[in-house]
Amino acid sequence: MSDLVLYHAPRTRSVRVRWALEEMGLPYRLERVDFTKRPPGGEEFTRINPLQKLPALTDDGVAISESNAIIQYLIGRYGPTDIEVKPDEADYGRYLQFLHFGEGGMTMPVSLLLAHTFLLPEDQRNPALAKWARHEVAKLLKYIDEYGLMDRDWLAAGRFTAADISVVYMLLLLKLIKEFDTAPDTVKAYFARATEREAWKKASAD
Incomplete structure (x- = not known):
């Protein structure tokens, strides 16, 4: 299993990604982002996501952002999972x-x-x-x-x-x-x- 790291703050769109990770039963590490810092999250987070927004996920150091894109990434890379509907299903x-x-x-x-x-x-x-x-x-x-x-x-x-x-x-x-x-x-x-x-x-x- 890769080293999945989710950059997170409560009530942000990172909740979506964390929810998907939990539904899929995937192990991950949570890194909490402090938006009181300037730049938001500090210089380290700026290197992860230059837009300084959540969510962001790294998979063995490869960074991806946009909450629904991350969910699709997790499904594609770590599925199969019931939270996906496959192309051969009616819906x-x-x-x-x-x-x-x-x-x-x-x-x-x-x-x-x-x-x-x-x-x-x-x-x-x-x-x-x-x-x-x-x-x-x-x-x-x-x-x-x-x-x-x-x-x-x-x-x-x-x-x-x-x-x-x-x-x-x-x-x-x-x-x-x-x-x-x-x-x-x-x-x-x-x-x-x-x-x-x-x-x-x-x-x-x-």
Whole structure:
């Protein structure tokens, strides 16, 4: 087994990668990144990821970033694993759709809502942007409800997969900024189901 090192801070996208590592049962070492340092994480982390953002993973010294790319890397290199849906399975296209929807489709509205209701100083928040983002987030949640979870416990293949890891992390961000209360009941139940998994509890513990 290679020496897998995950650079991590709580509530960042490194939670996704840690969750996948736990679901796959892979041994790894956790390196906590201190963002109070300048540059963030210190000079050593800058050499791992020049963008100074999380997550980052090294595999015998080879560095890769982007949370969903790391998950795909782990699946490809250390699978087979049940969190992957294979090309010969009926839900393969659906799996890819939601794996990338969790980042590509959800990031802009969720990030704008996060910024303009929570992260930015109040005098820099734009109420119009927050309103637009809240409207877009409501559409995303409706999509997950009506298309993603209709008569399903999980998003693809009748089991928990990396697609769920991708999407549930974004739901976590909404929950953290108290923008999840208006989510459809189906989506709330889905979030609760996912976060009862032992791998999630380990990944999100600290």
